[in-house]
Amino acid sequence: MTCHIPFKALALLLLSGLITGCATPTPYDYTAFKQSKPASIVVLPPINKSPDIKASYSLLSHVTLPLAEAGYYVLPVALVDETFKQNGLMNADEMHMAPPAKLHEIFGADAALYIEVTQYGSSYKVISSEVVVAANAKLIDLRNGQLLWEGRALASTAENQNNSGGGLIGLLVTAAVNQIINTLSDRGHEVAGIASQRLLTANKPNGILHGPRAP
Known part of the structure; x- marks a missing residue:
């Protein structure tokens, strides 16, 4: 048995799909954040879910700047890490x-x-090579354990790559060259800086709020 969908109904379904696909993100609920009014933040060494052992401390080295620019006092991350280790917590999972x-x-x-x-x-995919850094973050009030904010960000070297010319051979050569550059120069650390800025810069949609020391 064949099912026929009226033209108007089909048009409405298509329109509904377009509207859903273009919908803006739901605004974040900052009620708890605004009530808490945190002025100082301790950043725990990140948990690393990637295969690269440098990931955790590479990203950690970048997070102080955007948080300080947002108006918060950030405890020195090296001192925090050493304090944990002096108390027997040797890895990020235990610290968290x-x-x-x-x-x-x-x-x-x-x-x-x-x-x-x-x-x-970095990842090499035959005709493309890129460095990707992605991270999630949660801000917790240490006075009551309440979640104040959470967000995520991603940065990639592929964002600025233009592979429109040169054909297949050009794509292969470009991918190989990028792979060599990414490996020799540790571009992951550079991209981690971009990801941390996107994750923790204040005054952006659903981002972290400004702290009391913001200009």
Whole structure:
């Protein structure tokens, strides 16, 4: 049995799909964030879900700048990492399991930033080579354990690549050259800086709010 859909109904379905596809993201609920008003943040070394062992500390080295520019006092990340290790917590997974109240007692910060690196490094795909860094973050109030904000960001060297000319041979050569450059220069660290800026820059849609020291 053949099912015939009226033309008007089909048009409405297509229009509905277009509207859904173009819908803007739901605005983030900042109620808890605004009530908390954190002034100081301790950043925990990121959990690394990528195969590259450099990912965690590469991203960690970039996060202070955007948070400071957003108006927060950020505890020195190297000091925080060493404090954890002096207390027997040797990796990021263990550090993230520490109770918020205990972190507040040790560091005295209003909030903690928990980061997870989901992608880091280069990939070679026959006719393309790119470096990708992706991360998720959560800001937790250490005084009551409440979630204040969460977000995610991704950066890739492929964003600026133009592979429209040269044909298949050109694409293969470009991919090979990019792979060599990415490996020799550790472009993952450079891309991690872009990802951290996208993740933690204030005053962008659904991004982190400005802190009390913002200009």
